[in-house]
Ligand SMILES: Nc1ncnc2c1ncn2[C@@H]1O[C@H](COP(=O)(O)OP(=O)(O)O)[C@@H](O)[C@H]1O
């Protein structure tokens with residue numbers, strides 16, 4: 024629907040006056056504040072950060088341009104490489120495991136389960152919690168002396184030992200655990216909604232053709248959930264790249280900087296270590312990573328829309 | 332006296348490459364029922380929205396009672412519209428739906444009450460007044476939508492495919508009812524439909540639209556009997572007119588065309604004298620199913636009526652009669668046969684061609700060849 | 704489609720129920736541990752294990768977390784920060800939802816040249832990692848005198864929340880037929896009348912979705928809280944993190960868990976009361992992240 028804004032040439036203006044003129048401008052007036060806020064707060068600031076990433080800003084922004092020096096420094100920084108590698112490990116495992124658990128639980132829950140509503144509620148409640156809360160709890164559960172280890176010892180498995188939280192080689196996996204616990208129920212909900220949307224006549228037809236249930240799921244139903252799969256990956260990747268809270272609450276990046284993620288690196292350098300230029304460069308690379316995921320995704324989404 | 336004049340209306344949607352309306356000119360008289368027909372996407376809704384002021388036009392002007400209203404806001408145009416989807420306000424009761432426009436215009440409460448009751452009586456929806464639209468059947472919702480338009484007593488009513496969402500039986504009933512209502516109230520109505528039967532039965536005049544251009548404007552009879560071009564001829568009438576490519580031949584008996592059946596048998600059909608100048612050239616013969624039937628003694632004597640024997644390829648009984656398909660000059664041609672004297676497919680039948688009402692088109696311009 | 708699939712295989716159904724219930728347990732255990740631990744004495748914690756019930760149930764952990772625990776240098780518990788979070792969340796949720804409703808209305812029913820572009824900008828805004836705006840935002844809040852204030856946090860949450868609320872409302876209103884708005888315009892209703900009289904009464908579900916989504920997002924936020932607030936204006940998530948990481952004296956896990964429960968309760972309550980809308984928000988938001 025388009026409202027009358029342009030007036031055909033040569034037509035005298037109807038004598039309805041000021042109010043109508045105002046009415047015509049109202050829609051634009053109403054969205055103007057948001058437009059300005061978003062324009063500055065997202066796009067303006069994005070540019071600003073981009074500019075800072077080319078300067079040698081330290082504790083305060085400065086505008087001495089140093090070209091790509093900050094990016095070069097980033098590439099040489101051992102800590103940044105660890106953070107990037109951690110993101111790859113964390114992101115890969117987090118997305119993979121969440122998808123696996125989510126799909127399995129969704130399929131199982133789609134079998135006319137009694138108390139389905141209650142079960143769904145239980146699977147999904149972690150998503151309502153702050154990652155700081157999640158991190159606090161898991162940090163306690165994985166406590167090397169009093170947590171899981173003690174529980175196992177009390178239950179008779181005296182040789183059990185679990186110190187991943189403080190072991191710099193394994194600490195990143197404890198973060199994966201907590202993150203999967205928090206988000207896998209959500210993936211389940213997405214897939215369950217997708218399963219409910221599958222046309223049951225297709226499945227009836229497949230049964231008539233003699234296909235077995237696993238075959239039906241594997242060959243017919245899951246392929247038809249491709250869009251759900253993609254949007255789940257998008258959301259999970261987005262959570263992974265931005266995840267900061269969970270690391271801060273569980274390990275604060277430690278031991279050493281073995282659980283640093285880019286978001287933690289960016290925060291530490293920008294706000295506590297006085298290396299704003301470097302921090303900005305790392306933020307821009309995070310944006311780049313999201314764009315690399317987002318652009319193909321939006322492109323395929325839009326293309327599919329056009330084919331409808 | 333014309334009440335609504337559309338003068339060279341043009342509309343290009345922002346961002347669109349083509350013009351959606353390409354200069355529409357129609358004068359509508361006071362109290363006239365004009366139907367606007369055309370295939371989906373030809374710009375009917377766009378034209379209605381433009382008249383109502385819901386879309387701005389990019390050229391031309393809309394004049395009501397001599398006053399140019401092209402730039403006015405919809406609310407100042409004194410035009411009411413009934414939508415295909417009814418567009419009833421879902422959170423309001425039927426009464427509130429009908430009263431909404433009156434309330435906004437500041438009509439006193441008591442007058443609103445009276446007006447709502449008048450309209451409800453007129454449309455026999457009084458028992459529904461306190462219900463929400465979701466609780467009504469499609470036909471009832473349709474009535475409420477009309478009631479909302481009637482309550483404001485506007486100068487002009489616009490109906491945009493108001494019956495398209497109803498099932499076939501209800502559609503016919505409502506059609507009759509709309510016709511009665513118009514005969515009673517004598518209001519000016521522009522009525523859009525893509526259903527040519529609806530257009531024929533309701534209209535004082537029909538405007539046929541295609542790709543944003545007016546193809547023909549005339550009474551139902553004019554449009555049916557003398558379509559201006561191939562498009563109008565094929566669009567109006569169901570089953571539609573058959574088109575056969577033929578060459579005009581001259582002999583001592585006069586002008587004729589020859590058609591060849593699927594078995595190679597030929598028949599010469601007489602054609603009117605006004606095609607004299609087309610002798611030796613190819614034309615498109617347009618013939619409606621009712622012009623080919625089983626021989627009838629009263630007609631066979633007429634010089635413009637001929638009979639021949641053809642093989643029937645397909646038959647489709649419709650109840651009162653049987654539609655049969657024969658092949659002439661390698662095109663399917665529909666005929667309307669008597670249901671009392673059935674012919675089976677594959678059999679041969681004697682068929683009578685009544686050439687008095689057939690039309691001819693120029694194959695180049697696709698326009699009808701007019702008698703001089 | 705469940706009806707089609709379910710017919711006739713009994714033994715595997717037991718396995719299915721087994722897996723589903725085991726998963727329930729895994730999801731619930733952290734909550735159970737959190738609750739049990741919060742009611743234990745420090746002594747109990749050292750002698751018992753994660754899943755052992757407290758020998759003496761005590762609320763000492765809770766009272767200490769609420770009013771005495773140290774969050775950094777101060778030792779006044781988390782109560783002040785809890786209220787900070789409310790003071791920040793309520794206005795931010797209301798403002799962003801209201802703005803979103805109007806924006807969604809315009810972007811679906813009163814499109815103008817450039818409105819699709821604006822929609823695209825908003826859509827993209829939902830994906831941007833906040834790290835790219837933190838520094839300029841901090842500088843701006845400083846210039847405006849809003850650094851370390853609740854008002855500053857409200858502003859930040861409104862700016863970065865309005866993209867989501869707009870999308871919620873825009874997608875909801877797009878599904879409402881344009882003819883409704885056209886009919887109302889012919890009836891003489893203007894921009895605001897159409898919104899308040901026609902669309903608003905139909906919008907309860909999407910308002911719930913937006914309010915709940917924004918409430919959980921803003922209440923649970925940590926990044927903006929830790930960057931833009933300090934000391935007395937910090938939200939509960941930041942205070943909880945400080946409390947847990949304060950390394951003076953003996954670690955009191957019962958206090959940690961009680962504080963975590965306090966931080967979690969408002970969103971948990973909302974989830975339990977209006978989970979339906981929460982899930983709808985999640986799945987609606989999922990298309991955009
Ligand atoms: N708001 C719009 N913006 C751009 N193009 C439009 C819009 N509305 C309709 N059109 C285009 O204008 C043409 C005519 O549409 P419409 O008037 O709805 O046709 P009809 O009612 O005859 O089916 C169609 O090709 C349609 O795609």
Ligand SMILES: [Mg+2]
Nearest residue numbers: 375376377492
């Ligand atoms: Mg239409």
